[in-house]
Amino acid sequence: MLHSGKYESVHEYFRKMKKSGESLKALTYKVLVRAFWEEGRVNEAVEAVRDMEQRGVVGAASVYYELACCLCFNGRWQDAMLEVEKMKRLRYKKPLEVSLTGMIASSMDGGHIDNCISIFEHMKAHCVPNIGTINTMLKVYSRSDLFTEAKELFENIKGVDHGGTTIIPDGYTYSAMLEVSARALQWEYFEYVYKEMSFSGYQLDQSKHVTLLVEASRSGKSHLLEHAFDGILEAGEIPHPVLFTEMVFQATAQENYERAVTLVNTMAHASFQISERQWTDLFEKNGETISQDILEKLLDAVGHCRMASEVTVSNLSRSLRSLCRPGSSGDLPRANSCIEDTDDPRINTNSGKIAGNRSAYMLTSSANMVDGNLELDEDPFVNRTSITPDVSLVNNSSTNRESDDPDATSSNGNSVNGLDVATNLLMKRGCFC
Template sequence: MLRCGKYDLVHEFFNKMNRSGQAPKALTYKVLVRAFWEEGKVNEAVESVRDMEDRGVVGVASVYYELACCLCHHGRWRDAMHEVDKIRRVPQSKPLEYTFTGMILAAMDGGHIHDCIAIFEHMKSHCVPNIGTINTMLRVYCQNDFFSAAKSLYEEIKITYGTHCTPDGYTYSAMLEASANALEWEYFEHVYREMVFSGYQLDQTKHGLLLVKASRAGKGHLLEHAFDTILEAGEIPSPLYFIELVCQAARDQNYEKAVTLANAAAYAPFQISETQWKDILKSYGRKISTDSLHKLLAAISNCHLPSEATVSNLSKALRALCGNETFGYMDPSRQKELL
């Protein structure tokens, strides 16, 4: 009933239990609290738990946790701390780190960003944050353009928390995203190097565009490193990586490299359309001259590349653009379609 959103039936069932003299259990109250939460009836959720306590029903941690998250979701994190004190007293409760992390997520989902920060600071006087909590806070900061706060927290992990809180793949991805959004490309490289040193690599499906942006900002060696790492792992780089590296090689007048990359792309298990090639080439504007496009087209024509669609589409795109003295701007959202 709860999962289907039929809250009236939840309340009706609870009332039937009361009328029949059947004593509700603690888990019944947990379902009731959740129903009130999803209905936006916070006071009723609080009253239901107080009713449980007045009846002498021994509460379980999950009931108080549900109420604490409900309160945080609706901007009442201070009231939620009273429920945390009760969680600490009941048996078989999970470590408090999980409780506070859930409360932060609930506050974030409710749009109470500063409450998330307040809960996190309050948490430190009760327990040591784990990496799950840290990652949750990085998510809060990244989604709200708080780069300085995200950077401080990331550095604090290594200094304050030590082995208790080791960065993982999500930590690095979050910081790379925060750095890219803030156009902090030097710090982006710093985080990328730490990520690689720790044995992680960027998820090209989710975050491939970050490396392209970094490459456009002068960090082309990072994209090349990611490209080579993916190949060494026996995987196929994103089409966007191939396109971007071909375009960068053309920009740098390294036509031999561009041809080699185009040849590799021809054997990949995907096709790059003429429109995709044209869009990225056009996005470079005057950074790639018409003369460079002519020379790239000539290099491709003289190398007897395989007659796969990807290569023929590149040739078509180059022929279409060679007559233009300038290239137009492409909306960055179009690049995401290539991932």
């Protein structure tokens, strides 16, 4: 009843239990408190727990914890501390730091940022915060654009013995700090956190960090994008479509057409496709960086190299021809003219791993190890446009792509599930004229 939102049924059932004289248990009151909380009836939730105490029902710690979180969600953290004191006297209870962390999270969900900070300060005086607490507070600071506070907390926890407990940052810690740094446009610190995360063995979550990487790249940190791209490939994973297109864009803007064509050839065999419209939008929105002359040279490179017979390549060729001046392409052969184009505004993707040799290194790595230290090479090019890729273009539920969009597959039916994309890129490094 509670999970389905039938709160009146919960209350009616509770009234029947009381009327029949049936023994009420602490769990019953916990459900009742939760129902009142979800209805926004905070005072009734408090009265329910007081009724439990008056009836002599031995309250479980979970009842007081539920009420404390309810109060925090509604901005009453000091009242919640009274429930915590009662909870501390019970035998079976959560560790205090766990309970207080949950209360911080509830305050944050309720939009009471100042209360989160107050609970955290109270917590430090009574127990040692754990990594879960730190991560929750970093999220609080991120939502409030409190970069300085987040940075201070992040720096203070590292390598410090907190009452016999050493707090070690985990993947979520680094993820939260990357988000805080990006929101504050603190790209130098973003790079610092990224490097430390890499040293600690954590890899970027593509679903969360792809836009952060692109923003960093367009703010002078393109070497981070390349390092992440290479790391994803080395792990045997398929880079996010937005990472691929951004890498092509960066290579084109630097007039490294060989690299751009190599990337496009490799992208062609991945389990997603880029439409002609998406290619055109990419170039048009960044017209200040990529000139007409650059587009013509890219078209020339595409036309004179052995290209994959896939939709993504065909769409790129068509986009470039439409963008270039009439007659500028001369007698260049039309790549993959036998392939039907698709202007589907979505990028269809399937999740999957790269088959075959996991150690194949698809691109020259932009990271070098010098005396055991990671050196990330600076990229001289900085694209200072304000275009942010639309990650919503990625549709991760396209397992039925062939039936839903017959034009979205190439004539030879290749898909990433049957190809070693990493090895494929290495082979294509020799395809240039």
